[in-house]
Each structure stands twice: as structure tokens, then as C-alpha cells.
Amino acid sequence: MVHAHGLGDHSPVPPLGAPPGAPASCGARHHALRTFQWFRGDSGDPAELVTAFLEGNGLPVRKLGRTGDKDRPDGHGAICGASLYVSADAGCVMINATAGGPSPVPAVPDVYAVIWVHADVPSQGSTDDWELGSWHASWTPQEHAGAVQDVRDAIGRGDVYQVNVVGHASAPYTGNPAAALRRVAALPGARYGGVLAGPGGRWAIATASPETLVEVRDGRVITRPIKGTRPATAAGHRELLASAKERAEHIMIVDLERNDLARLPGTGPVRVDELFAVRRWSGLWQAESVVSAALDGDVGLAELLRAVCPGGSVTGAPKHAALDRIAALEPVGRGASMGGLGWIGHDHVDLGLSIRTVAVDGARVHAWAGGGITADSDPADEVAEAAAKAGPLRAALAGTVTGAA
Known part of the structure; x- marks a missing residue:
């Protein structure tokens, strides 16, 4: 069953700061007009359903390659755009691939969209009565290392070339999580830093993501895959640039992303605009590439989502075979x-x-971290890398650091 709501159906809370990816010109004036949600197990094609919802609210999502209306009115009451969240499981449904286990945060829909208008929004304040309990991981370091070795064995058999393995942990909390979520969103290097809250504040997602899944702008479709991580030190920078293992892993995913974009009708040629550029996220160096193509005017959002979801850098190659291994190995859903x-x-x-990215559901906070596994991956190193990626999120939640390196 699909759920689409107007203002009369629930009481949406004001955003906890700007939603992820919102234009700076919107300021802090976001007010939810209506929402859409779809859960794994609901009927229908989520890509088509959310596209129809957005189109029905005046957003030009059927012909993405054409120049949009850049002169939309900016006053109060004007629809400024929409937030869109699509889970990895929804992406699997869109491409008929194997989905993972049940979500540890079942309150969060698998597809969620919010139509925003500009309006005066009450301040969320700065009270931080949040208290965070002890973290509990869904698997032990030894089990994580065993999953890495399983992937290496699968690569040796020729089943896959690379698989991204992700771990999950959660902690109980009491109080208002708003300030903690804003600290996560403010971590340095967060290209998409922001918070998206569900109706009535029943759940919220805070992201400090540095990675572009897909962007469409000025007639081009762009993705910016990230693969390769080292500590943000001078030695770490040299090690990342010199690592044959990291570069080979990165290029596999760049090739996968090139193929994903090439699947879109009427696109091309697909080009690599930048390869293995080292950028900083919090206390880590990461390698990023830029892949793009001209986009035909008649390509719609549904086709775009089916081409790029779930993201290649967090699945592996070949994508469907990698998703089979992920579903078999990871103890909880993503x-x-x-x-x-x-x-x-x-x-x-x-x-x-x-x-x-982290999520809260009224009782616990959830966080995930992992990495891409190749034939040369060392299980202990992969466990340590996942911990390094989760570290800034946990510290921001606890309020022990502001996110500086």
C-alpha cells in the first residue's frame, strides 16, 4: 500500500535545519506541504510511483535532460522543490535484485518524498538533553572479518570481482536527538549534510555524505563514486595515491558507474571527467572520480533511479551478483x-x-559503515577501515568532537 499525505493527514515537523541537498537560496524556510512514502512489501513500482507523485506536485521529473524553470517564484507559499530518500532495498526492488535482511529501523520508509514550500518556520532551538547509551554491533569484528574472507573466496571462484560489505551498530538514547543529528550533518566534507525527519518526528535521518549518487544539471547526468580511504595525514595521502589495491578497486567501480549511466536511453558518450582525485572527509582522505554523460531530454526520474540504484560503490561488480553476496553475508538490512x-x-x-549516515527511531540511533572488498583485501584492515568511517559519526552524536580532523 502506498501512502501519500497532505497537510490535513498528519502534522509534519519543521526540518531540523536544511534537508540534504537543499539549495542554499532556500535558507531555513522549508515547510512540508505533503509527503509520499513506500515500504518494502508495498505494491507497485516505487520508481514510477514516486515519479508520479512528484510530477503531480509540479516538478518536471519526466524530462530531466531539458532545461527546467530556473525562474520559479521564491516567495512564501511557492513550491521550492522536494526531498527524496530511496533505500538500498527499494533500489533492489527497482532492478529486481536480491534485497538484504529486514531493516533494523523499520519505522523509516524505503521511499520517502517531501514537497517543500517556503514559509516562516519556528526555530528548533539548541537544547541538547540527549543522552546516548552504549553501542551494540550486529556482528563481531571476527564475524566481519569472516565476511571479508567469504567475499575473497567468491572472487577466487570468479563469482564476483568486488563486493561492498557493510556493518551496522545501534545504541539506545533518551531525550531530544535534534542537536546530535545536526552535529552529524555538520561534519566537514559533507557535501549532502542535512537532516530529514518523518511525520510527527517518529524517525529522522542525518547524513554527512560526501558522495554523489547522481546529479542532473544543465543537460548532463553526473555521478561521483568514492573508493579508497586513508587517514587524513601527509603519510595517508601518499599511501592512498600509491596503493595499487585501492586504485584497482576504484577503477572497477568507475567502470561499473560508466555502464550504469550508459544504460540510460539516449545518453552518451559517457566520459570520466576526473579520475582518482583525493578529497577529505572529516579525518579521512578518500579517492573520488567524476563520471558524466549528456542526458536525452525524455529521460525521466524513474529511469534514472533504475539505472543508478543501488549505488555501484556500495554494492560491487557485477552488481546483481554482488547484491546476492551482500544479502547472504550481512546479518541485518542496510x-x-x-x-x-x-x-x-x-x-x-x-x-x-x-x-x-545515521537514523533515529525514538528509541535507538543506528549507524552503518563498511568498505569494498577485492581479492587483495586484508580482513583485519577492512574491519579497521569501517571503524574509522564510523568514528566521526559516533563522536558527533556523543558531542565529544565537532567533526574537525
């Missing part, structure tokens, strides 16, 4: 992580990959 989260505007689409 929930709010490893999906798409961002903005649908009148003249652009900009969705980040929901890595470096």
Missing part, C-alpha cells in the same frame, strides 16, 4: 544507509549516497 538522499528541484536533481 536500513537508511547505502541508498539515495537529496533534492529534486525545478531545474536539477541532486541525490547523495546515504553513506556516513
